[in-house]
Amino acid sequence: MRRVLILGGTAEARELAAQLAARADLAVTLSLAGRTRSPAPQPVPVRIGGFGGVQGLADYLSNERIAALIDATHPYAATISDNAARAAQRSHTPHLALRRAPWVCGDGDRWIEAGDVADAAASIGSAPRRIFVALGRKELAPLVRAPQHHYLIRSVDPVDPPLAVPHAAYIIGRGPFLECDERTLLEQHRIEIIIAKNSGGQASYGKITAARALGLPVIMLRRPVLPLVPAVESVKDALDWLDHARTASMARGV
Numbered sequence: 001m002r003r004v005l006i007l008g009g010t011a012e013a014r015e016l017a018a019q020l021a022a023r024a025d026l027a028v029t030l031s032l033a034g035r036t037r038s039p040a041p042q043p044v045p046v047r048i049g050g051f052g053g054v055q056g057l058a059d060y061l062s063n064e065r066i067a068a069l070i071d072a073t074h075p076y077a078a079t080i081s082d083n084a085a086r087a088a089q090r091s092h093t094p095h096l097a098l099r100r101a102p103w104v105c106g107d108g109d110r111w112i113e114a115g116d117v118a119d120a121a122a123s124i125g126s127a128p129r130r131i132f133v134a135l136g137r138k139e140l141a142p143l144v145r146a147p148q149h150h151y152l153i154r155s156v157d158p159v160d161p162p163l164a165v166p167h168a169a170y171i172i173g174r175g176p177f178l179e180c181d182e183r184t185l186l187e188q189h190r191i192e193i194i195i196a197k198n199s200g201g202q203a204s205y206g207k208i209t210a211a212r213a214l215g216l217p218v219i220m221l222r223r224p225v226l227p228l229v230p231a232v233e234s235v236k237d238a239l240d241w242l243d244h245a246r247t248a249s250m251a252r253g254v
């Protein structure tokens with residue numbers, strides 16, 4: 001049995017794991033950062049928590065005799081992707097990144113690019129606006145520098161402690177989100193601007209198409225630079241790669 005490690009936290013990682021779960025020739029483990037309190041059920045054994053940097057992950061790959069590493073983390077999770085690239089190189093583990101293609105700004109979209117959350121908040125200006133914030137709950141802190149706005153914040157787990165701003169409403173939600181529901185949400189809360197990440201994929205695209213339909217601007221955080229490694233955009237291509245990685249792993253004796 002070849003051992004495969006998937007770095008997850010995304011729908012694609014779960015889908016890949018589901019496709020591999022029944023394979024008798026593979027033993028698959030899915031690794032999660034442990035960011036959510038009750039992670040979605042996974043179709044393969046799961047390990048949770050950081051590895052302890054590049055060397056920690058390299059040691060894990062060697063000690064667990066991992067024959068293939070698939071980095072299917074979120075496109076904004078740059079640190080773990082960088083660690084994965086270095087650890088795979090250090091431990092001579094065949095490695096692939098499964099990365100969602102970014103959304104592309106099209107007709108009717110009003111996107112404004114921002115380098116980070118602080119930039120996004122600064123770009124809105126001093127007049128109070130109603131803003132829908134679709135970011136991770138650990139990324140919100142820079143918004144306190146723009147306390148004049150009304151924020152509607154959606155996260156998987158509660159924002160605790162709440163953001164230190166006078167006007168913030170919170171909703172708990174885990175995608176996928178449909179365009180019609182997103183549109184209702186934006187209208188009910190009289191949202192004027194959205195702050196989002198260019199996550200790609202379908203699960204969170206509903207807010208983007210809803211914004212387009214309503215003519216709302218979206219402040220889109222720029223994607224981080226990710227390591228240059230072999231990468232695919234679909235689960236199917238990752239499955240194909242895995243079968244071709246067999247030769248390399250056999251050469252390592254794993």
Ligand code: NAP
Binds near residue numbers: 010048051073
């Ligand atoms: P990160 O900044 O790339 O990773 C920080 C550390 O978390 C890593 O160095 C690693 O710790 C640990 N880690 C991350 N992913 C891991 C995994 N799959 N298995 C084991 N350990 C993992 O990632 P982040 O802090 O989670 O998030 C950065 C951005 O990605 C945010 O914008 C966030 O909203 C977005 N995002 C992340 C996830 C997710 O599941 N992580 C899901 C959706 C969105 P060690 O160095 O100790 O190994």
